[in-house]
Every structure is written in C-alpha cells, then in structure tokens.
Amino acid sequence: MRAILALPLFFLATAAQAALPTGAKAPDFATRGAVAGKVVDVKLAQALKRGPVVLYFFPAAFTDGCNAEARAFAEKVGAFKAAGATVIGMSADSVADLQRFSATECAGKFAVASAGPRVIQGYDVAMGRQLKGRDITARVSYVIGRDGRIVLAHGGNDPAAHVAATLAAVQGMAKR
Secondary structure, eight states: OHHHHHHHHHHHHHHHOOOOTOOOOOOOOEEEEETTTEEEEEEHHHHTTSOOEEEEEEETTTTTHHHHHHHHHHHHHHHHHHHOOEEEEEEEEEHHHHHHHHHHTTTTSSEEEOOOOHHHHHHTOEEEETTTEEEEEEOOOEEEEETTTEEEEEESSOHHHHHHHHHHHHHHHOOO
C-alpha cells in the first residue's frame, strides 16, 4: 500500500525538481503553435523584445489539470499584460491539438506552442512518459526576464499556484 501511495509523490517531486535554476540562460526556441485556433510562429526572442515571458509547460491538452491551468492563465492574462508580460503555454501536443485547445481552454487569449525534444530537454521538463505517442512534459512554469535569464521556476501540480507565483513575479518586476 505504501508503494502505491509513494508513486504519485515520486512524480510530484520529480516534476518540482526538474527546472532550470534562477539566473540560468533560458534556451531560445522558435516553434509552431496556435492562438484562438489559428496557427502561429512562437519565438522566445521575439516575445522577450516586448517584456518578460511567462513560459508554462503543461503535460497534455484536454486533460483536467491542464484545462484548469489554461483557463486560470486566460482569466489573468490582462494582469500579466498590465505587468508587461507575455504568456506562452507549451506542451508536446501536436499543433492541430493546440489549435483546438487555444480556442477553447485558452479562450484565444495567449499562444500555446508545441515543444519538440530539444525544447523539452533544454528546459529540463521531460517526464519520461508518453501519452498518445508523445512525451509528457512536467508542469513547470518559468518567468524569463528581458535579458533571457530565468527569474522564477515554479513546479508542482497546483495550476492556480502556477498562475499566482508567475503573476507575483512579473508584477514585482514591473515595480522595479
């Protein structure tokens, strides 16, 4: 019985530990994604020109926790924009799946992008498991400063905590 209870805790601990350290250079990326159901190019360097980036990795589109997290970010996107930040969601899902996800769960308010193996490895978010033949990323959120450095890395499975932590970080940056 203890082994069964310990297994979920192992995955929670692994996800929380799988993160780049504060101050590390964020790996640059350019990939495809979607906003409001339309396919778009998503480029970190381009987004950083506008201000800090909240890059949140989620395991898989159309799963309960990931739907809740997308909705929570969508509800607060105005506050992120007021702090000068861009929100980008990222998973290993196909662009076609992300088109639907961006229109429904994200309410068309921010981009969600497809993470390939290089991005997953670069951000240290590999879970080592697959769903529908694709890698599953850990639930990890990063705040990346305009200088391309990690300001905050937040792990764990509570979607609301990801939104609260990243919003507090970008609001704190805006006050400086």
